[in-house]
Amino acid sequence: MYPNTPNPSNSGQNPFMVQKEDEIDLKVLLFNYLQYWLLILACMFVGVVVAFMFNRYATNIFKVESSILVVDDKPSLGTDLFESSGLGMLQGKSNIENEIGILKSFSLAEEAVAELNLNVEYYKEGLISTSQIYEKLPILVSVNWRQAQLVGGKFRLEVINEDSFELRVDDDEFRIYNPSDPYYKTSPAESISLKKSVYSFGEEIKGDNYSFTINQIAALPGEIILFNLVDTPSLALKYRGELAVSPINKQASILSLSLETPVRRLGEDYINKLMEVYLDRELDEKNRASENTVKFIDEQLSGISDSLRFSENKLQKYRTENKVFNLSEEGSVIFQRMQELEKEEGQTEISLKYYQTLRDYLVTNQTGDMVAPSVVGVTDPLLNSLVQAYSELQAEQNRLSGNFTDITPAVRENATRIQNIKKQLQENVNSAISNTQNVIADLNSQIRNLEVDVNSLPKTERDLLGIRRQFEFNENIFVYLQEKKAEAEITKAANMPNNSILDFAKAGQSPVAPKRSLNLLIGLILGLILPIGFITVKDFLNTKIEDPKDLENQLKVPLIGMIGRNNSDNAIPVLNELRSSVTESFRSLRADMSYLSPQKNNLTILFTSSISGEGKTFVSINMAAAYALMGKKVMLIGLDLRKPKIAEDFGLVNDMGMSTCLSTDTPWQKVVKSTGHKHMDVILSGPIPPNPAELLLQDKFGEIVKEIKQAYDVVIFDCPPVGLVSETKELFGFADISFFVFRQGYSMKGNSQILNNLVEKGGVSKIYGILNDVHIDKGYGYGYGYGYGYGYGNNSYGYHEEVQLPWWKRALRIK
Template identity: 85%
Template sequence: MYPNTPNPSNSGQNPFMVQKEDEIDLKVLLFNYLQYWLLILAFMFVGVLAAFIFNRYATNIYKVESSILVVDDKPSLGTDLFESSGLGMLQGKSNIENEIGILKSFSLAEEAITELNLNVQYYKEGFVSTSQIYEKLPIMVAVNWKQPQLVGGKFRVEVIDEDSFKLSVENYEFKIFNPNDPYYKTLHESSLSLAKSVYTFGKEVKGENFSFTINQIASLPGDIILFNLIDTPSLALKYRGELAVSPINKQASILSLSLETPVRRLGEDYIDKIMEVYLARELEEKNRASENTVRFINEQLSGISDSLRFSENKLQKYRTENKVFNLSEEGSVIFERMQELEKQKGQAEINQKYYQTLRDYLVSDKGGDMMAPSLVGVTDPLLNSLVQAYSELQAEQVRLSANFTDLNPSVRENSTRILNTKRQLQENVNSALSNTGNLIADLKGQIRMLEIDVNSLPETERNLIGIQRQFSINENIYIYLLQKKAEAEITKAANMPKNSVLDYAKAGQSPVAPKRSLNLLIGLILGLILPIGFITIKDFLNTKITDPKELENQIKVPLIGVIGRNNSNDGIPVLNNPRSSVTESFRSLRADMSYLSPAKDNLTILFTSSISGEGKTFVSINVASVYALMGKKVILIGLDLRKPKIAEDFGLENDKGMSTCLSTNTPWQDVVKATGHQDMDVILSGPIPPNPAELLLQEKFGQIIKEIKQVYDVVIFDCPPVGLVSETKELFGYADISFFVFRQGYSIKSNSQILNNLVEKGGVSKIYGILNDVHIDNGYGYGYGYGYGYGYGNNSYGYHDEEQQPWWKRALRV
């Protein structure tokens, strides 16, 4: 008994309805892919080869790294009070994040590129690709960036001799850079034409929208150098995006700067320059307060110098004319006391001027030019801390605005801090102005009291005290200002950036890209995935029946057998090639018949299919032949009256047949024709009638079949496709066993429903499936070996004569 073959004893219980369960057999799925092993292996080889070639000729990318120490700002005296007050005036800020933003800012990158002069890039041609050169340049291109220039495309320089070269355009993807609008470039749509092809080193090469000079450095005749021009804003955007800045860990205040570049020295120079510009900017910001103080003091000195000079001349003239050089003891005491008060008054007035300047600064809302109060002698710690905090917040606002819009949360938060600090600073300045005014008024009152005592002195001494007093006032103020100016200059000279470079830029010795091992692995994986994906998609989109196991699961009746592909041109291999495996498959099918209808000596077998071309005529003829070989008297009846084919295979003329018997009074014995085999006859379909369906439905047809069964042991019906015509359904009643023929790679999967409907709705019993033309092995054991049945191998074990295919076709299952 074969699998899925019904037991005759259970025929009363509708044995033809076979319950199928959908399941995934991983082993079968694996075999389905392994049948394409040569294709998969070829793709894997190509993938690895492509990865190897890519690794061989890809440009090496190196990682350049450096580190910089960021010192957290320590709060000044009084600043911590505002940070902890809960008023939101001076909230703590993320210093690390701000410094990262500065290092990655566009303005910093632009300044670094300008100082490095990276606007011209040079390349050398290789066998497969070009590589950028940075050191030991053979030529130097000087560009006039004050006029429009063509950027983006490449020029080609071929050195002729020490004095001349040939210039051509290598890449025409040019854009026009306009220095009047440097951040917006327009596409150069017309083709670039040079005035001539040969130029002289050191002389200007000029044309529409370009002007540069190529100077000879160390090039030799025959050298070929490529170069292109890139404007500073574009380079700044490029390097800004490529520069990576991040803290080495969450707790540290050390920033790591890294850049991946094919030119190691260029990457090192750029990162070093970025750090240099970064520290220079920081120092410049720190020096700004000292510079503003010196400027303020110089303004005061310019006014006091003239007053000091005038009072000095006046004092000297009075002493000369009146021959008075020294004051009396009483006059000296009064003068010293008055001199001290005037000194205090002068210092208070200077402070008052500073407060007024600071107030005007806050009212005008200027930025970047505030000076520290301590540098002009103001010792109020709260005022000093507020001024320092306000300056830092303004500097931070400038940095943030260079990288973010005004709607950014960080910018808005910092603006709020500036407003809060400014409000507190204005209140403090107003209070200081009021206090200073009161102090000056008090000092003036004390001076007026001393002036009363002066009036009691002799006129000559009284006048001398007045003149000497004015000179002393100007002298004290002048000395005081000079002292503060010196202190401000010393502070400026001693200023150092609070941040510092830990490690200067250093490129790694090994490239970080291409990742050769990973690329080879990716190539191998892609070589594996692509064919498997293609096979999977092909199978998913395939609407044809290729898998016997899948067909078994789709139909509700047993799949009795499979018929292999007939590789010969002979339509009757059972008679003409009895040792072929195809013949053996029909012998296997004949053996199954004994289990399907064991009690019948006379057997009527019907063959049909869903559509034409599935091989039902081929199967019918060869089944008839295999019964004839065992000595059975067999007759093959062609009932496909619309499209007869049997005559062609036997070399007969379809001049008379079943249509002749049914449409005339011709006896069926007169239309029987010999096939050339003594035990097998054939009744052809005959001439095509106008009403084939009605002919087969006549009672006369049933009488003819009844008579034929009395003469022949086996009667074979070759019926028309049941999916195309209606009369086949009436013919099932005349058959003992019916077969529905499918063809591998030809029959549509959905056609299996036609067979299911015959069983479920049409009431057809004793019908089975046959898969014809099996030539694709999906690993289910339906091989091309013995019997084409449910065997386990693909070898004939020497029992059959097989037509051997080439090895590559066998490997690809073609």
């Protein structure tokens, strides 16, 4: 019947001193959790309900997306020379990464936010949550951002009528924004309070750190609106952090812009404005080059215009006064040749001025856009490439400096490239200046040679030729500069951004959050995991004996029986509830005695435990009653002289007993009391003596026991806890069979070691374990009261009557 029932022939040594292997029974583990099925089911239901309520009232988040086509930069003539030179002057760059950096830059976000005027956020209260209003605003708040403002906290406005409203602080988590230091905000020195509570629409609401006006649009009486002020730098940081920019794939030059926001239209407007500002900035960079070109030409024209006007007036006056209008044939040939040389000289001098301007630009470390050499007629491909590369690296440095510090590796690396290009450019410019000066000197030499031929002409014609030379020279330069200016203006007018918008911002039709199905699943899983985790941790931290199998594995002696929980108020169910499962468990234990101690007509049984409260007295009394029901003559002896309990259970007075016999000459027959059952007598422990241990160790006690064994068929000792007192160890020698009582949910797991030590170190034999008060089903085979075991419980075959607990207590495992 029991897995470790001893062989009857082994009456001396304990045959059960075997090592048990630790193993995990998955079936037992499963039923350990299934006993809490109602709790787990309730938690799962709560988890799903919480997830449903979260889905119901959570703010919907929409994903807004757009796309931009980025045109890869084509290397200009000669650029590949620097990319492959190995000098580190100009490294190849990823245009896609640069454009992502620009789109994610703080300055671009700040410009977009400023143009959209998003510095006031409006909210409307709901039953549970608050939602932001973006379109169809009931009021309009105008803020004076030129003075300090309270940002972050919320104001609560309640409309009184169409002319007035009540205003108060709803959330005082304010920070003070100072326009003189816009990127640093301070905390108010004291709590914020308004000067009054009722204002009129259009009235300026002004205080130490706030100044704004609220205008009526479509607000109704009784309507409540919340709003808060947000400074532009904070908004720019917010949207910059929320914006995601990435290529649609590794090979494409198309960027996808996305933003998750609870207000779809706001997200669309922001991304569209951001792309607009991004393209405008690119166009402005192109236009700046044309504007610098026009500015340079205008500076040259301002000087040549006066010279041209003066020479024109002088020529006209000379012709009028001398009546000379045309040159002779010889003079015309000389003039034509000189005009060609002077025109070439004038253009060369413009190139020289450009080189000198470019040299001054490099020497003074200016950072503005440079005029392209091709604009002034310089066609040197190397110089053009250097100027273009230098301009691009400077623009890149400006972008990087706007987002990173000077010690950032990317900024330092780009600065090194700029210095390398600048050095090469300075050498090229100095060389070009020297060469240009030589060309001008050669042209001047040719002109001087022609001037010798001019001196052979008549004075009147010679003077006319000189005046006309000056006029034609100025006119040619003026016309040349006007042509270049027109070309630059045409270029500016024709400028278009290289990049373009493929898709304008559009929000998805369904929200990306909350993920309703996933939340319900998470709620269900958490509802399952949390109670299981709680049960696991509770069992792990539980130091009490719960599982009979665990106790059986810990013991080095057999766990011979289990006593179910007594759900009635009767302390002796064996006598009063003959069909109860508890009574049957004692009958089963009584039947096992024939195997534990065979061929004995008289039987002495000892019951002890580790501590009080484990039910050894209850087991002793009911075991005695079980033998009495057989017609055996039973004597129950209370040997717990320190804390007697038997008298209380039988309704007797503990006025005399074993302590009386041992401390006086009173014979044991005088202290025997009737239990009310004709086959069962009891000797109580008697009055508590001052020396209980010494009394039980007297030889007289052995003589009394010997006489009692001769008079009775079964003698049962109710001994004190062996874990607390010492005399019990001496009493084991008087017993044929000893039982160590444990109590489920009460005895400590370490108490099993006390029993093991009695066997291993104390030499106690014929001792077995009993688990009392079994009421928690831990798996197959132990189901007293709740389980699937021997048939003593609620699911048995109907042989026994059992006190039923309410269903909810059985489901929740409430004792």
